[in-house]
Amino acid sequence: MSKIKILFVTPSFQSFVKNDINILQEYFKVTINHYPWQNKSLAPYYFILQFFSILKKILSVKYIVVSFGGYWSFWPSVLGKIFSKKVFIILHGTDCASIPEINYGSLRLPILKFICGISYRSAHCLLPVSESLAKTKLDFLPSLKAKNQGFQYHFPNLTTPYITINNGFSPDDWPWGEEINRLPHSFLAVFSNEQYILKGGDLIYKIAAELPESTFFIAGMSKPENMEECPKNLKFLGRLSQQELSHWYRKVTFYFQLSLFEGFGCALCEAMLSGCIPIGSNVNNIPQIIAKNGEILNVKCEKELVDLIKKINLRKDLDDLSMKSRTHILKNYSIMLRKNKLLELLSN
Known part of the structure; x- marks a missing residue:
């Protein structure tokens, strides 16, 4: 029996992204869509390239999984909705925040916030890695003005369902050893x-x-x-x-x-x-x-x-x-x- 095909879209390959890819590859046939979006000067070029790449592959896949909301999540979500493909966007943090005071959060940039908004509304389901990414209040730094964060706060009319699935870790990757004497203090x-x-x-x-x-x-x-x-x-x-x-x-x-x-x-x-x-x-x-x-x-x-x-x-x-x-x-x-x-x- 052939494996179900999944398109996995990611702008980067942190360890937690690699973990998700490994999990999915064990049970599905996974095609990875990746461009170096960190090169901002070439982002418009990648935006066009990705459109044709997604369009070419979308009919052959059952699901589209996107890691992080951003420019790269726009075409998968929009085309997924047009072609009735379920799109799941894994939200990791910066894609749910806008904190201009410390220059953090994708949603502090108007164009990127607009792109994320369309992506989140077009997706079948959002998958935040923490419940706090839906809505949270930051009181740790009293002087911080941007205290209210989370995709529900920044997109109050968003109706897309979400399911929180925490990140996971392997004890084999991070062993606990008594053989090492810990440094005091x-x-x-x-x-x-x-x-x-x-x-x-x-x-x-x-x-x-x-x-x-x-x-x-x-x-x-x-x-x-x-x-x-x-x-x-x-x-x-x-x-x-x-x-x-x-x-x-x-x-x-x-x-x-x-x-x-x-x-x-x-x-x-x-x-x-x-x-x-x-x-x-x-x-x-x-x-x-x-x-x-x-x-x-x-x-x-x-x-x-x-x-x-x-x-x-x-x-x-x-x-x-x-x-x-x-x-x-x-x-x-x-x-x-x-x-x-x-x-x-x-x-x-």
């Missing part, structure tokens, strides 16, 4: 140079000097060129391979997810799966991921974070918390849970 955060403010890099920089007995590591970025003085206990690890990152997850004791907005929190789940004890901001679904296995910072405040770190450093149950962090992710955010929900949706 050590903290890790993962983000790129472009995400320095969004992910709380400025807050980590400020507290490092106040906690000389602790060591802070930032993976994914190099030291900013404009950072003249860097505390000796703040280390920038640069870009790491998955194997290198896994090593650091198992080497440090705590993990920071101090985001101003967080579509899901993949690095947070990876770190917890590796046994890191999480400290996160009270934003989107971060509190749900952390649950009772770490600490939540309610407001972006240097003093409150320092007090919280001093408090958690004194806890006697850190080894227990480490194991509970891993267990919590295995139970609630496993790759098998996402796989089963995606397959159930497409099978029906």
Whole structure:
């Protein structure tokens, strides 16, 4: 029996996108539609190319799955509706937000918001990776003006149904090993140079000097060129391979997810799966991921974070918390849970 054909559209290939492709390829015949949309000067060219590419293939596929809302989701959604093909758009975060103050969110750009609006209305179903992407309020940064976020807020008349399917993670990719002795009073955060403010890099920089007995590591970025003085206990690890990152997850004791907005929190789940004890901001679904296995910072405040770190450093149950962090992710955010929900949706 031949496999059902699916067209998978994506602008990029992050690990969570690759996971979805691998899941679908196991049960469906998947054709991937990809252009380097990050090259903005060529986006109009790719927009035209994609139209003819989708038009050529659309009659031969049963479903169209789009990862991220954006320019690339317009033709799949519109043509899918015209040719009565079910289109599912997986929403990851930036496609549900508009935060001009920190230069974040696709929906802050009028043309892109217009494109996303048409895509979301034309789709058969939206698949946010977090319930908070439908609607949430950001109170973590008191001065933030754009507090209301989510596709239901930005598109109040949207009637397209949605089903939340959380991202999933494999314990094989992020092992928990007792063979590595964790560094005491050590903290890790993962983000790129472009995400320095969004992910709380400025807050980590400020507290490092106040906690000389602790060591802070930032993976994914190099030291900013404009950072003249860097505390000796703040280390920038640069870009790491998955194997290198896994090593650091198992080497440090705590993990920071101090985001101003967080579509899901993949690095947070990876770190917890590796046994890191999480400290996160009270934003989107971060509190749900952390649950009772770490600490939540309610407001972006240097003093409150320092007090919280001093408090958690004194806890006697850190080894227990480490194991509970891993267990919590295995139970609630496993790759098998996402796989089963995606397959159930497409099978029906």
